[in-house]
Amino acid sequence: MLDAPTAVDPARVTLVGVADGEVGSDQVRAVWDDLAEFWDEAMRSGRTWQERLIAPAVESLLSLRPGEAVLELSCGNGAFARQMTSAGARVVASDLSPRMIELAREHGGDVDYRVIDATDVSAMLDLAQPDGYDAAVSNMAVMDMPAVAPMAEAVHTLVRPGGRFVVSLLHPAFNSGDVTRVVEESDDHRGVVRTHSLRRSTYIRSSTHQGVAVEGQPRVQWYFHRPLQDLVNPFFSHGWVLDGLLEPVLDEAEEGVFAHLPGVIVLRFRRLADSSPGTG
Ligand SMILES: C[S@@+](CC[C@H](N)C(=O)[O-])C[C@H]1O[C@@H](n2cnc3c(N)ncnc32)[C@H](O)[C@@H]1O
Numbered sequence: 001m002l003d004a005p006t007a008v009d010p011a012r013v014t015l016v017g018v019a020d021g022e023v024g025s026d027q028v029r030a031v032w033d034d035l036a037e038f039w040d041e042a043m044r045s046g047r048t049w050q051e052r053l054i055a056p057a058v059e060s061l062l063s064l065r066p067g068e069a070v071l072e073l074s075c076g077n078g079a080f081a082r083q084m085t086s087a088g089a090r091v092v093a094s095d096l097s098p099r100m101i102e103l104a105r106e107h108g109g110d111v112d113y114r115v116i117d118a119t120d121v122s123a124m125l126d127l128a129q130p131d132g133y134d135a136a137v138s139n140m141a142v143m144d145m146p147a148v149a150p151m152a153e154a155v156h157t158l159v160r161p162g163g164r165f166v167v168s169l170l171h172p173a174f175n176s177g178d179v180t181r182v183v184e185e186s187d188d189h190r191g192v193v194r195t196h197s198l199r200r201s202t203y204i205r206s207s208t209h210q211g212v213a214v215e216g217q218p219r220v221q222w223y224f225h226r227p228l229q230d231l232v233n234p235f236f237s238h239g240w241v242l243d244g245l246l247e248p249v250l251d252e253a254e255e256g257v258f259a260h261l262p263g264v265i266v267l268r269f270r271r272l273a274d275s276s277p278g279t280g
Pocket residue numbers: 025028032043050073074075076077094095096097100116117118119138139140141144145146213
């Protein structure tokens with residue numbers, strides 16, 4: 001945990017008193033190396049939203065065809081990468097955390113795993129393939145990254161013209177930043193009734209804060225809240241167009257606010273067929 005800065009522009013102070021730009025990839029990597037075993041176990045025991053909520057939405061926007069070359073950034077324990085190889089894709093999968101990549105490799109599968117920081121353009125460009133990737137994907141990690149533009153820039157060069165980039169993340173409006181989940185309990189002719197809602201008082205400013213993805217995780221992680229405009233504009237600036245969007249919700253039987261309000265958003269960006277690398 002960083003000491004709170006002593007003299008910063010108040011407009012740049014965030015939820016935990018950390019100024020924009022003060023938390024970088026080294027701090028994020030240290031957290032995810034420490035969380036790797038816990039995350040791997042949470043994924044394998046189905047305690048994350050990956051299998052039931054995120055993967056189906058991402059698969060539907062990716063629409064993979066057998067034989068396609070796919071680049072995954074922030075692959076975690078590689079579960080989605082292995083799923084894509086089962087669908088016949090050729091997959092290069094990368095993550096910032098060396099420990100996470102070790103665990104991914106231990107799970108086996110025909111995936112080319114690499115340790116790569118998705119905020120480092122030149123490191124990402126090392127993943128280039130002669131004909132370009134048909135598609136790229138990043139699941140549930142953009143809100144863990146201190147910058148979005150490097151990924152938008154590098155992946156636009158790495159995918160072929162016409163290729164797509166599917167990005168899933170915590171929903172900026174309903175599940176990011178200054179959000180309080182509220183449960184109200186009453187009783188009436190139906191018995192005990194619980195009503196779920198959300199309360200938030202800030203949204204429009206990007207902010208850095210700490211929190212947990214899965215209850216019980218051994219340490220908190222960094223989150224970088226961005227309003228939708230700060231999330232998608234770096235993609236538009238680097239030549240992407242948005243051509244697909246899903247807001248999956250949990251099954252009503254799971255109860256809770258995210259059965260009615262989307263906790264996740266999945267975006268599909270496309271590199272225009274006639275665009276040259278790194279341009280529109
Ligand atoms: C919530 S986990 C999601 C993992 C996996 N995609 C999944 O859906 O299970 C976030 C992942 O993002 C990775 N990550 C965070 N910052 C990153 C960065 N700058 N570059 C690449 N990966 C990063 C973490 O190491 C971690 O594996």
